Amino acid sequence: MTDKELITGLKKIVKPYIQNEAAFETMNADTHLIDDLKINSANLVDVVLDIEDEYDIEIEDDAFEDMLTVKAAMAVVSAKIAK
């Protein structure tokens, strides 16, 4: 899966939870899920659960705590898919 495909996939997943349309429109690897997209901490859990379903992976508590940027989320998903 290319980075571009991964960002497109993540963009679809976060869409229902974002509170900042402008940051969402320009979402890229450096976008912060909480600071930029304004996803609240309760919905961040749903984002990660939706990522698990979409990519058929399981994310541990440690990885969850790292997944605060699009780049970090992509890294976790890529590593899990590769296994």
Next chain:
Amino acid sequence: MTPDKILSLLPYSRPFLFVDGLNYINEDAVQGHYTFRRDEYFYEGHFKEQPITPGVILTETMAQIGLVCLGIYLLRENIESDQALKFALVENHTHFLLPVPPETKVVVTSEKIYFRFGKLKCKVNMKNTSGEIICNGEISGMIVKKS
């Protein structure tokens, strides 16, 4: 952890404690009950001369039994070692089907949908003693680590 121990750990007191007892509790579900007293403080104004339990109080009752009691049970090991854990209501989607007059006994049943990354989401219903559904929906809470 026994139901009595869970009740003793609830962070509420009158007039805002809406749990009388728990019928059962396990990793996946909880059932508890509460009887609304004739003299609950909110009946004085909701409504004028026609006391009906407010929907927000029914929601609170579902949350205290369905989320907080279950959350305490699920976190029992952490709670025994760390008293600083707190819960916050974060999501609520409830349908209200029947009015609840004073002195109604309600039974709340909550089934865990998931408990991941500190968030507990449950499918909850409240019934009267005739088994009729008063309200039902999905409610979520999160652990807040007190600093």
